Amino acid sequence: MIEKIVEVEKLSKIFLFTRSLKEIILGKTEQGVRAVDDISFSIQKGEDLGVVGESGCGKTTLGKLLVRVYKPTSGRIFFKERDISKLKGKKLKDYRKKTQMIFQNPYTAINPRFTMYDFVAEPLLIHNIGKNEKERKEMVFEMLNKVGLNPPKEFSGKYAHQLSGGERQRAVVARALILRPEFIVADEPASMLDVSLRAGILNLLKQLADELDLTVMYISHDLSLIRYLCNIIIVVYLGKFLEIGDTREVINNPLHPYTQALVAAVPVPDPNFKYQKVKIKGAVPTVPQEPSPGCIFVDRCPYVKSICKEEPPPQVKIDGGHIVYCHLYRGGREIK
Amino acid sequence: MSLLHIENLKTYYRTSKGLVQAVDGVSIDVRKGEIVGLAGESGCGKTTVLNSIVRVLQKNAEIKGGRIFYNGRNLLELNEKKMQKIRWKEISVIPQSAMDALDPVMRIENQFIMVAKTDERNKPRKKISERAEELFSLVGLNKSRLKEYPHQFSGGMKQRAIIALSLFFAPNMILMDEPVTALDVIVQNQILNYIKKLQHSMDISILIVTHDISVLAKICDHIYIMYGGKIMEVAGTNELFNNPLHPYTIGLQKSFPHLFGSERKLISIPGYPPSLLDPPPGCRFEGRCPFAIPECRRENPQMEKAKDGHYVACYLYQKIGKLREKAFLGVSN
Numbered sequence: 001m002i003e004k005i006v007e008v009e010k011l012s013k014i015f016l017f018t019r020s021l022k023e024i025i026l027g028k029t030e031q032g033v034r035a036v037d038d039i040s041f042s043i044q045k046g047e048d049l050g051v052v053g054e055s056g057c058g059k060t061t062l063g064k065l066l067v068r069v070y071k072p073t074s075g076r077i078f079f080k081e082r083d084i085s086k087l088k089g090k091k092l093k094d095y096r097k098k099t100q101m102i103f104q105n106p107y108t109a110i111n112p113r114f115t116m117y118d119f120v121a122e123p124l125l126i127h128n129i130g131k132n133e134k135e136r137k138e139m140v141f142e143m144l145n146k147v148g149l150n151p152p153k154e155f156s157g158k159y160a161h162q163l164s165g166g167e168r169q170r171a172v173v174a175r176a177l178i179l180r181p182e183f184i185v186a187d188e189p190a191s192m193l194d195v196s197l198r199a200g201i202l203n204l205l206k207q208l209a210d211e212l213d214l215t216v217m218y219i220s221h222d223l224s225l226i227r228y229l230c231n232i233i234i235v236v237y238l239g240k241f242l243e244i245g246d247t248r249e250v251i252n253n254p255l256h257p258y259t260q261a262l263v264a265a266v267p268v269p270d271p272n273f274k275y276q277k278v279k280i281k282g283a284v285p286t287v288p289q290e291p292s293p294g295c296i297f298v299d300r301c302p303y304v305k306s307i308c309k310e311e312p313p314p315q316v317k318i319d320g321g322h323i324v325y326c327h328l329y330r331g332g333r334e335i336k
Numbered sequence: 337m338s339l340l341h342i343e344n345l346k347t348y349y350r351t352s353k354g355l356v357q358a359v360d361g362v363s364i365d366v367r368k369g370e371i372v373g374l375a376g377e378s379g380c381g382k383t384t385v386l387n388s389i390v391r392v393l394q395k396n397a398e399i400k401g402g403r404i405f406y407n408g409r410n411l412l413e414l415n416e417k418k419m420q421k422i423r424w425k426e427i428s429v430i431p432q433s434a435m436d437a438l439d440p441v442m443r444i445e446n447q448f449i450m451v452a453k454t455d456e457r458n459k460p461r462k463k464i465s466e467r468a469e470e471l472f473s474l475v476g477l478n479k480s481r482l483k484e485y486p487h488q489f490s491g492g493m494k495q496r497a498i499i500a501l502s503l504f505f506a507p508n509m510i511l512m513d514e515p516v517t518a519l520d521v522i523v524q525n526q527i528l529n530y531i532k533k534l535q536h537s538m539d540i541s542i543l544i545v546t547h548d549i550s551v552l553a554k555i556c557d558h559i560y561i562m563y564g565g566k567i568m569e570v571a572g573t574n575e576l577f578n579n580p581l582h583p584y585t586i587g588l589q590k591s592f593p594h595l596f597g598s599e600r601k602l603i604s605i606p607g608y609p610p611s612l613l614d615p616p617p618g619c620r621f622e623g624r625c626p627f628a629i630p631e632c633r634r635e636n637p638q639m640e641k642a643k644d645g646h647y648v649a650c651y652l653y654q655k656i657g658k659l660r661e662k663a664f665l666g667v668s669n
Contacts, residue, residue, distance in 0.1 A: 054520040164608055194377045195547055199591040200604030221520065224593035228602065251595060265525035267550035269592045271573045275554075283490045283523050 004081070005183055005215050006066060007042040011075035011085075013061055013239075035061040037239035037296075038075070043183075043215060050218045050230030050247065052262070054284050058239040059219045060104075063185040066217065067101045068092060079183070097127055100176040102205075104188040106168035110160040117156035120144065120174045127179060139178060146211075147174045148204060166197035170204065177208065184209075187219045202229060223266050227251055235259050238284065240296045245322035255324040257301050295327065303328055338405075339509060339541050340366040340389070340427075345402035347381075347388045357612045358384045360565040361402070363639075366509070369539045371531070373552035373573075375588070376562035379609060382545045383432060385562075386511045389543075390423050391416075406509075424454060428502035432513040435494040438486040444468075444497055445482040451504050471500040475530065492523035499530070509541045510534075516551060528555055549588055553577060558645075561585050564609050564620030567639070571646040581642055581653040583625045586660060619650070627652055627659050 016032040035058040043049050051059045064070045066077060068084060077085040084095050103109045110119055120140045123129075130136035144152035147170040160168055169189065176184060189205060190198040206229060209216050218229050226233055226247065233250050235243040235258065243256040254260045257280065264276035279302040294309040295301070301308065308327050316329040347359040358381040366372045376382045387393050389404055389411070404411040411422065423429070431437050439447055448468040452459050469479040475496040486494055495515065502510055515531070516524040532555050534540050546552060552559050552573070559576050561569045561584065569582040580586045590603035607624040610616055618633040619625070625632065629651065637649045652659065 054522065166608075195549075196377060196587060196591050196605040198604065199602035200606075202602060203604065222593075223521075224595045227595060228593040228599070261522055263595070265521040266595050267521075267524070267528070267548070267554045268595055268597075269550040269553050269577065269589060270594070270597070271553045271577050273553075273596075278522060278525050280522065281526075283492050283520065 003045040004042045005045045005079070006217075007078040007081075008066075009040050009076045009078070010038050011040070011062075011065060011077060012036055012038050012073045013058075013065055013070055014073045034239045036065060036072075039239075039241050040075075041234065041241070041244065043217065045215055046213065047232055048209065048216050048218065048230040050220065050226035050233045051236055052220060052223055052226050052233060053236035054221060056238075056284050057236045059236050060187055061239075062236070063101065063187050063217065063219050066183075067099045067185050068095060069101070093127070097179050098181050099183045099185070100179065100181040102172055102176045102184060102186040102189050105192050106165060106172050107160075107192065109172050110168060112160050114159070115156065116144070116149070116158050116160075116163075116171050119160075119171060120156075120178055123175060123179050129179070140174075143174045143178050144171075146177070146208065147171070148200075149174065164197075165193050166200060169193060169201050173201070173204065173208070177212065177214075180212065182213075182215060184214055184216045185219065186216055188221070189218070190225070191220070191222070205229070223251065223262060224268075235262065238296045241325060242297065243322075243324045245318075245324075246320060249320065249322050255318065255322070255329060256297075256326050257303055257328070258297055295325075337367075337408075338365040339368045339407060340364070340543070341405040342385070342389070343403045343405070345385065345388060345404065346400040347384050347393065348398055348400050349394070350396045350398065351613070354613050357565050357615055358397075359388065360612075360615070362562070362565075362567055364543075364560055364567070366541050366543055368508075368541055369535060370557045371535055371542045371544065371555055373556035373559040374543065374545045374562055375547065375549050375552055375559060377547055377609065379612075380562050381565040381612075382562050383513055386429065386513055386543070386545055389511060390427055390429055391419055392423075392429070420454070424451060424502075424507065425505040426507055427509045427511060428505070428507045430498055430502050430510060430512045430515055433518060434498040434513075434515065435491050435518060437498060438494060440486055443483055443485055444489075448482070448501060448504065451501060455505065467504065468500070471503055472497075474503070475500045490523075491519055492526065495519065495523075495527055496530070499527075499534075503534075503538075506538070507540070509543070512542060512544045514546050515544065517546065517548070524551075531555060550592060561588070564615065565612050566620055566636075567649065568621065569646075569648045569650075570639075575643070575646050579646075581646070581648040581656050582621075582650050583627055583652075583656070583659075584621050586656075587624075627656075 013036040014032040014034050016030050019028060051062060053059045065072055072085050076083050087095055117140055120143060121136055124136050130139060141152040144155055149155040149167060149170050186205060190201045193201060218226060220226050230247050233247045234241055237258055243250060243259045251263055254263045261278050261280040264278045280300045282300055294311060295313045298304055298308050305327060313325045313327050314330060316324050342362060342364040345359055345362045349356040349358055362385055374382050388399055399412060445468060449464050452464040468482055472479045472482060477493060477496055516527050535542060556573050559573055560567050563584050569585050580589060587603060587605040593602060605624050610620055610623060618635060619637055622628045622632040631651055637651050639647045639649045642648050642653055
């Protein structure tokens with residue numbers, strides 16, 4: 001049986017702006033950025049899910065909501081059929097044992113005064129795992145070994161500044177995995193690393209996910225990287241999902257105009273590659289918009305119709321789990 | 337003839353621990369109207385090469401040797417005052433994270449005026465504004481936005497504004513340091529197309545420095561691969577991608593995921609670049625090279641001509657085809 005590990009229902013996160021005293025007195029309504037806007041999806045056990053989008057599209061916020069760094073404004077998150085969206089205190093702490101996040105920047109994720117041993121062992125202390133120092137030491141050494149920081153004995157005494165970027169990111173991975181979580185959110189796990197080291201971290205994550213039976217949600221702006229790592233891809237734009245589907249299917253046959261543009265814009269390491277024309281213009285709007293009744297992509301869409309401004313796009317299921325949120329596909333794939 | 341011809345450039349940094357040989361005998365040619373790419377990882381000295389050309393180096397840097405010919409003149413022999421006349425007017429620079437290079441408390445228009453006045457103190461304001469408006473429309477920005485501050489611009493717009501600024505005196509050459517690195521793919525694509533257009537319409541020569549070889553594949557005519565302060569391989573873009581000869585070039589290519597190509601496993605190059613404080617006498621890539629032979633450790637390989645326009649600094653380039661098949665299979669990490 002396929003087990004749903006995470007299920008999200010109408011999840012939203014709105015970051016409110018602070019109003020000035022004058023605005024409060026005048027009764028101005030609160031406004032905010034809709035970073036994650038009314039989305040629903042589920043992740044199956046063992047699935048590698050990739051969330052792709054440009055900067056400011058809400059992909060990191062989504063990740064932080066799932067590991068409950070942020071509290072949702074509305075909507076619910078189920079982890080193994082248990083609602084975790086409103087957990088507090090001890091229960092929240094217990095939940096965090098099962099889910100961990102790998103952060104983007106290994107240069108700022110490590111406390112410079114911690115040795116690698118302290119850094120990797122800290123989660124064990126927080127959750128009171130391991131009977132004594134000796135047992136914890138064994139666990140830390142085993143994990144350092146797993147992420148390729150060999151020999152562990154030598155690395156455990158080192159500080160962050162003594163490590164290279166690649167080694168730091170390995171330490172960050174070790175810390176995230178030491179609690180043996182079931183679900184991991186990896187936020188741009190390789191973007192801060194040099195090209196020749198990137199592949200090392202990506203392959204390590206892939207291999208550990210298999211070995212430890214992990215479910216991983218990758219967050220990245222890089223479509224080629226998502227293609228390499230994930231079997232399911234979600235395209236996000238301004239807090240909304242635009243397209244979901246099997247990674248190869250979405251990349252080879254993108255349906256949403258935005259996905260088509262993304263795919264066409266990615267540079268390919270091949271000078272003879274024939275690029276498709278990118279039809280959309282401009283950049284992601286940075287000014288938060290009033291929630292509009294229509295499609296979120298309406299301002300940049302080259303195929304915009306009047307209905308797009310009036311009604312939210314329908315969820316259109318194509319085939320094999322390929323889903324697109326767009327008026328153009330109302331009657332299925334053919335109509336455009 | 338080359339517009340820019342760098343010959344055996346050596347730029348070292350003085351540090352408390354000794355001399356860092358950041359650029360050690362680099363030769364680069366850029367012909368008129370050509371886009372040339374200089375690729376390498378962080379710390380390989382690629383930015384130092386750019387800064388040496390226009391001589392905007394840090395205080396502790398020193399150009400120890402070599403010659404930089406621009407239009408037949410050796411720039412290294414010019415004094416600071418004459419150099420001043422070259423910067424902006426002949427060669428302009430788009431620095432790394434150019435988006436932060438604009439003054440945040442100054443309207444964009446005033447930044448144009450500042451640039452204009454480096455040439456002529458009393459240049460009439462109106463003329464400057466006209467030129468600025470012309471350039472803004474050239475890079476696809478609305479001229480009314482000249483009155484705005486940088487924070488009102490998005491990343492891609494700032495990048496365009498910087499490009500407009502660098503074109504003020506219609507230079508023959510632009511040096512770009514990671515021009516699209518911090519941008520989103522769609523904006524990145526717009527800027528790259530724009531750079532390509534510049535080359536065609538204004539016959540400008542461009543030297544681009546970046547770590548991203550897929551960006552270079554898209555727009556460059558020639559590519560130089562740099563590692564540990566030295567050039568490892570030079571070739572035309574097609575030739576370099578179809579027939580790479582240096583193990584480092586091959587490794588770089590294999591570490592990039594391709595959006596459509598075969599789904600092979602990515603290769604990472606084990607190890608780290610050597611310290612340039614006291615670099616090994618042999619090939620700088622020797623410590624990470626899967627094919628290294630004892631000779632590589634003893635003496636640094638010289639640049640050799642493999643084919644017309646294809647040069648490589650490696651003892652093994654003739655055998656690389658066979659080695660390549662064998663070695664990169666099964667190497668993981």
